[in-house]
Amino acid sequence: MAQGVSAKNLLVLGDSLSAAYNMPTEQGWVALMATKLADSHSDIKVINASISGETTSGGLTRLPELIDRHQPDYIVLELAANDGLRGIPLKILKKNLSSLIEMSRDSGAQVLLVGVRLPPNYGPRYTQRFFELFEQLATQYDVHRVPFLMDKVALNPSLMQGDRLHPNAQAQPIILENVWPSLSLLLED
Numbered sequence: 001m002a003q004g005v006s007a008k009n010l011l012v013l014g015d016s017l018s019a020a021y022n023m024p025t026e027q028g029w030v031a032l033m034a035t036k037l038a039d040s041h042s043d044i045k046v047i048n049a050s051i052s053g054e055t056t057s058g059g060l061t062r063l064p065e066l067i068d069r070h071q072p073d074y075i076v077l078e079l080a081a082n083d084g085l086r087g088i089p090l091k092i093l094k095k096n097l098s099s100l101i102e103m104s105r106d107s108g109a110q111v112l113l114v115g116v117r118l119p120p121n122y123g124p125r126y127t128q129r130f131f132e133l134f135e136q137l138a139t140q141y142d143v144h145r146v147p148f149l150m151d152k153v154a155l156n157p158s159l160m161q162g163d164r165l166h167p168n169a170q171a172q173p174i175i176l177e178n179v180w181p182s183l184s185l186l187l188e189d
Helices: 029-040 056-070 081-085 090-105 124-141 171-188
Strands: 008-014 043-049 075-076 108-112 145-146
Touching: 008 029, 029 043, 029 090, 029 171, 056 090, 075 090, 075 171, 081 090, 081 124, 090 108, 090 124, 108 124, 108 171, 124 145, 145 171
Parallel strands: 008 043, 008 075, 075 108, 108 145
Antiparallel strands: none
16 A cells, blocks of 8 residues: 555445435445444545446446446445346356456455345245355355345334335444444455
8 A cells, every 4th residue: 555544445336225225325324334434444435336226237237337437445245136036046146246256356356245135935945045155155255245234124124114125214224233344354454
């Protein structure tokens, strides 16, 4: 690193779970994270490139331009929920997530992979293998991982919006608590 303090960029590439779906952006966990980072890591700028409905293939299409424009030092990958909800074969999902991790690392960025789960109506075999994919990829690529973004949220109806898929504003600080330990480890590396 150059002498003195140089600004670092942290890019969040996610879907509606990171895009503050159906609420003011400043209430979402990514905005809360940016506020918390301002206190502990004032040299880090957070760029939220999350879009509701985003898939891993959409992320692959957008990531090169985002890397070129923002030159991120850290990339938080929170994608795959929409792939899973569409029943995308796990082989394709694994290939796409692998490519996102490789593209991020090739740019020089450190990666935080965020694990998500699917509703049980997709069957235990698919949903369990889907969830295990995040741990497998984190181990394979030796990247930090948030085990489950919606831990302590997904099964609590008072923290979910009416669609039972998206967290409400009250859930966002809990989601940040789920992300923060892994993010802190990433920033210490």
